[in-house]
Amino acid sequence: MFHPLIFDNIKVVLEGAVYDRDFEGTILITGRTDSVDLATYHRLFQIEFRLAEDPRNEREIFAQMQLRTSLADIAAEQLEKPLTDPVGCTICIHFFVTVSEVQRETEAITQILNEIWGNRPYITQTIKAKLNEYQLHWPPEQYENQITLDFHRKIDEGNIEDLRGLVDHTIASLEQLRTNRQHE
DSSP states (O other), X not given: OOOOOHHHHHHHHHHHHHHHHHHHTSEEEEEEEEEEETTTTEEEEEEEEEXXXXXXXXXXXXXXXXXXXXXXXXXXHHHTSOSSSSOOXXXXXXXXXXXXXXXXXXXXXXXXXXXXXXXXXXXXXXXXXXXXXXXOOSXXXXXXXXXXXXXXXXXXXXXXXXXXXXHXXXXXXXXXXXXXXXXX
């Protein structure tokens, strides 16, 4: 009998938790990807969403939850041999916001996220600026900030109960990032 991968089981529960919040009207799902990279044979599921009541541009503040697994994890699970320890998949969360005062706003973002997540995930922020041809203006008025929360560990079916809380924390983070943005 076919047994679904850890990745598939977690993906179904994560996707269901996000869609439940969409159906409630709390968030609006804006993108979804479910892919297999045949060159390296890794799997990726990602789902993007923003707060539903946010009247602004949907790309201004949004979240992306990513679930990944690798060939080594898939093979270890299918062969029932510990090629990797532990077997599972990884999850990380990205937030996308715009900032204008990089130093002050990035510090505030780190503080907000550490309060919500209890200083648990490792937080990185990647700042970039888009310069359109013939519209070179330096420094730009706004920068794009990708905030990544990385838990630096694998998860498996034993973590399924935590996924709803993960979605709730992600939504709370979006709400606080929006509130912080409104006060600027």
